[in-house]
Amino acid sequence: MDATRNEALEAWMSEHGHSSNSLAKAANLALERLTGRPGRYDGRTVRDWRSGRVRWPNEAARRALADVTGLPAVDLGFVPRVQSSPTAASSQEDSMHRRTLVAGSISALMAAAAPATGAVRSVGMSDVERLQSKFASVIASDHRHGGQLSIEQRAVTLADEALNLQNSGNATQRVRSNLYATAASFRSSAMWAAIDGRRYHEATGHMREAQTLAELSGDQAIKFRIWSHAGTLYRHMGRPADALAANDVARHLYITRRDPLFASLGIARQMAIQGVAQDRRGLRRTFDQAQEAMGRAEPGVYRPVWLLAFYDEAELHSLALSAHLAVGDWPTAEYHAHRCLAALRPYMLRSRAITTSRLAHAQLAQGHADTATTTAMSVPVDAATQHPRVSRMLQEFGAALRATAPSSDSTRNWTEHTATWRASA
Template sequence: MTGNLRLKIAMAERGFQQAELAQAVNAELLTAGERDSVGDRTVRTWLTGKTTWPHRAKRNALEAVFRCTVETLGFYPPGSPAPPQEDPEVIRRRFLADAAGTAAAAIPLVSVRPSSVGTSDVIRLRDSIERLIALDDERGGHTTLERAALAGAAEALELQRRSTTQRVRARLFALASDFTSTAAWSLIDAGQLDGASRHLDRALTLAVMVQDPEMTMKVWNLRAMLARQQNDFAEAVAAAQAAQATWAARRSPLHASLAHARTAVGLANAGDRRAALRSLGHAEDAMAKADTTAPRPAWIAFYSLAELHSLTAIVRDRVGDPAEAEAASYRALAALPETYRRNRAHTTARLALSQLHQGDIEQACDTSAEVFEIMAGDPLPGRMRQLLGDFHRDLITLAPSRIAHEWANRYRTEWSTA
């Protein structure tokens, strides 16, 4: 691929066409008091690599739009070597990490708003939701994240009332759905399920209003997860099948794979082994067709071959194949990015369960201890505490009482009150 691949990927992550990026850059130039402006032709010279180092004002505007350095966007000054060619997925992850910036230190959302509403507001709110997602990947769901997400949804809805174009208004509604469903997820992961359903109902309404297929699928995916947490396995399967039926899943093998994997988990919990393994096979087939290097929306950035292995481990353990579950957990851990700390801890807990179900009690206890080491410094999300509760209950059933008692005494503080 020729030209500035880094900028192409950054634009795809933000959903920019050339004209929209030009508009966003011009908004930043205007805010900075600059008289300069750019158009489609200028953006095209950036993309083709004809211009490798824009003027200072345009560099500053690009950094403000994308929340990262121009070097991260593939630009380089005259006399310097061009950035080396890299795998698109590596570029995408670096861009997201740089754009997230200091997400772990704070959750900034609402800033001073200009009197007019346009693409720059959409970009700013999209940056905010991506910072929240990055923070969730690191720490897991918690009430502070829920409040921040709801504040973002409220701002998006307030801005759409002042929007001057139908396109910007639709994007703001979709962002409000994204924020609201993120608030729901924070409650699901925290194990506080009562308010999650209400948030998902609202998020689905907003997504359907503007016929946004990404947000519609996100909501059904979360609805399947919530139902499973509530032990309503029939609803979990129905919600996952609704995700399969969305336009996002029909057009994208990656989305289809997630929907089939979520269906497999619901069916496994419902005790339907044959159907669960069939859905798991569909998920694997779809993943084999997916372009995992292509840019994707932030909400589904977590889903990869590693996550499919993690879901495979759940399905296999539920249908009575703990050895296969253990193998899948190891594959997931080998492929998970280091930044996905919560997912790594959760998969490690699943690994411990699969070892316990094979009678490897000492190894299972050692593995479960790693969960607390991975999450050291942050409270365990409620969903993870519930999983460790499952481990403790099975430990009581399968191991000598002395071992179960020692495990509980050793980890009681981190596990029960984290």
């Protein structure tokens, strides 16, 4: 007997815009969320399902498809291999009836939560993609300005918009997972803006919200971003033990074994934490490990926009600069500062201001007051006066300059320079 095509699965794929390859990819990601290991389905696997050559996939495939579609296998047109007795058939019918009742209860709750605007709309991947395009603009604003309350507030508003879509209509599990991941992305950007602006209490609140949303999404990349940011938050708060524990959560996620670029970032941020912990001996080895992992990262592989927008050789040297400043290794800190500045992409204005300020500190600590002052004076006025981290670093630079060379030309030049900031404010 020839295999009968699975028309129910084909209809679902057509309705939701899936090709055989895209459904295979979605099933692989779903299986990774469920088990921690990626699936190995491909377009041929899905074509076997569609053609009826495989009428009842194995349990792992059925679970993955249920996660993607929100439907049990029988509703997708698959047929169990054996119904050994009327009792078994009756049991299956009872199970299907229970699923129908549960699904109906969930639908009723969603309908009650949705706005009363008549017909219930369908929420799809186009809604997710529209929000994700706004996420790219938040990332761009952070790299230009950084630390601003307006960036934090906009990210929170967009996170709420993603969550509101959850209650605005019907959606597949795939869409809902993506909405949670998008909301988590925005919350993690709000968290980063608060960290960058030294608003640590607010950052902690965003962190907790983001962690919950990331768990609901099952997205490994956004989990990594949030736990890695948590490590940075605790590092800036002077809590290296907590910072290392949070960063270790990020470093042990499966995605770091799948993609060396994630592994490299986790190692690089561990290096910065080692600096705060005064672990001077391990810094060079950690830098080499991060650089080696970065070298193994394959180009052209899909990676989230937030990672591609900032993590590169320049950021690796920036984290090394932070670590060596923390342990008082001024010459090595200066070396990494110059390497970072040489590799920075043009739009990384915030990072350039931070690195330049750190370079000035490293030069002053080596007794080069004139050079350090010239470096510090090259920081743009808007970053020097509006970015909280940069402002604080330059205030500390001025205090150190006055303490080491109170009557020098450098100190007078610096005092006059900062007076123009106050006049223009």
